[in-house]
Amino acid sequence: MTIRTDPENNETRALSDIANFSGQHVLEIGCGDGRVTWLYADKAAHVTAIDPSAKLIVLASQELPSHLQDRVEFHNATFEDFATASKSSVFDIVILSWSLC
Amino acid sequence: MVHALEEIHRLVKPAGILIDIHPVAEPSPVKIHQGEKIEPVGDLSVRQWCSDYQHADEALTEIKQRGLFMVEREAMFNSLTYYDSAAEMRTDWKEAIDKFARDAQSIDESAPQADAMAARAEELMQAAGNGAELVVGERVHISRLKPI
Numbered sequence: 001m002t003i004r005t006d007p008e009n010n011e012t013r014a015l016s017d018i019a020n021f022s023g024q025h026v027l028e029i030g031c032g033d034g035r036v037t038w039l040y041a042d043k044a045a046h047v048t049a050i051d052p053s054a055k056l057i058v059l060a061s062q063e064l065p066s067h068l069q070d071r072v073e074f075h076n077a078t079f080e081d082f083a084t085a086s087k088s089s090v091f092d093i094v095i096l097s098w099s100l101c
Numbered sequence: 102m103v104h105a106l107e108e109i110h111r112l113v114k115p116a117g118i119l120i121d122i123h124p125v126a127e128p129s130p131v132k133i134h135q136g137e138k139i140e141p142v143g144d145l146s147v148r149q150w151c152s153d154y155q156h157a158d159e160a161l162t163e164i165k166q167r168g169l170f171m172v173e174r175e176a177m178f179n180s181l182t183y184y185d186s187a188a189e190m191r192t193d194w195k196e197a198i199d200k201f202a203r204d205a206q207s208i209d210e211s212a213p214q215a216d217a218m219a220a221r222a223e224e225l226m227q228a229a230g231n232g233a234e235l236v237v238g239e240r241v242h243i244s245r246l247k248p249i
Contacts, residue, residue: 002185003182003183003184003189003193004182004183005180005181005182005183006180006181006182007181007183008179008181010178010179010180011122011178011180011241011243013178014122014176014178014241014243015120015122015243017176018120018174018176018243018244018245019118019120019245027112027113029105029109036122079105079108080105080108083105083108083109083111083112086112088111088112089111089112089113089114089115089117090112090114091112091113091114091117092113092114092116092117092118093113093117093118093119093120094109094112094113094117094118094119094120095119095120095121095122096109096119096120096121096122096123097122098122098123098124099123
């Protein structure tokens, strides 16, 4: 059984059209299993991706390609906890990845 | 939700951007695709999802009105999810409905509708035979916001 989401790559095109990720420090909130992360991570300088689901963060970490291991960090955290522990003005791009609910 | 956006405003650099991606609050069409043939199954209206996405729109409107962010660019795109079987689709929906109900700390009323839709999809998939796929469509809004 295989679930395929957006094989037409409409979301990839929409993301590329709306922002240039080259050399940027990115925070992705609600990364889930990394489905959206993989659409831009190879262009970014560094990605911090968080999700409150430990199960999904494990899945995302398992799928992390070796060439991105030094650039992408997955954290199992709520945004509230993450924000409390974070300094101000540190990210070039923040992505709310289907998570503003 | 608004508080989260205030925190994002703090974390993003002054010259940085916020990208928000979320589906629009409208029912999702469910169809069976088999080669060139497309057969509608129905529209899935998951109350809690729609309610949450509506709240997301309201929160974004509020922070724009308060002058925290301004929209630089926005667009819409279609996101289609393909399933090999009705059971697979139902399992995926169930996880999503349960998650949204947990997050909202409420009992979601959409599970019976999703069950009925999955049952109808199962019948139509069996009638369609080999090579049929279930496809659920969502309209998605993407926006680029600049901190002010």
